[in-house]
Amino acid sequence: MPKITYLVPDGTAHIVDVPVGQSVMDGSVRNNLPGIVAECGGSCSCATCHVHVDPEYAELFDTATDEERDLLEYAEDVDERSRLSCQLIVNAACEGARVVVPDSNG
Template identity: 60%
Template sequence: MPRVTYHLPDGSFSRVEVNRGQSIMSASIENNLPGIVAECGGSCACATCHVYLSPEYGDIFAEPTEEEVDLIEYLEGSTGESRLSCQLIVGDADREIHVRVADSR
């Protein structure tokens, strides 16, 4: 099962197993992890599931949709590594995936 490590702005982290086909956001919510709020429940409308994803995982996830790009553009603290974690569906990755959860304060 693919594993995802969530790094929080305070330096703490959590590592969980994620089912194939599950999003990075929903795995976080399911495991009651702090940081990812996911107000809209994953419909790419709220941007409270903002994470930073290193380009080294670019081959694992689909490119962002236009909707996602638009939302990220208006986010405070967004960078070229910003993604909405509800749009990051974990596939057959056999290596651990690390994401940095954006500071939502």
């Protein structure tokens, strides 16, 4: 199981085993990490799971869809690293990937 590091709004880092095929959002929600609200449960319809993906890990995930990019327009603290964690599906190559939950989520 790949280990994903979540840097949450209070500045702490949490390393979580996330099964291949699950989303980065699932890993956070199942471990009760603060900051990723996931109001829609992962259906890509709310943008409450906004994260920043460290640049060196961005290519490990599929490219953002038009729907995801549209939703990110409604999130705060959006930049070129912004993604919805419900759309970041973990694969074996994601070992060590790191995401930052923006302060605006917490």
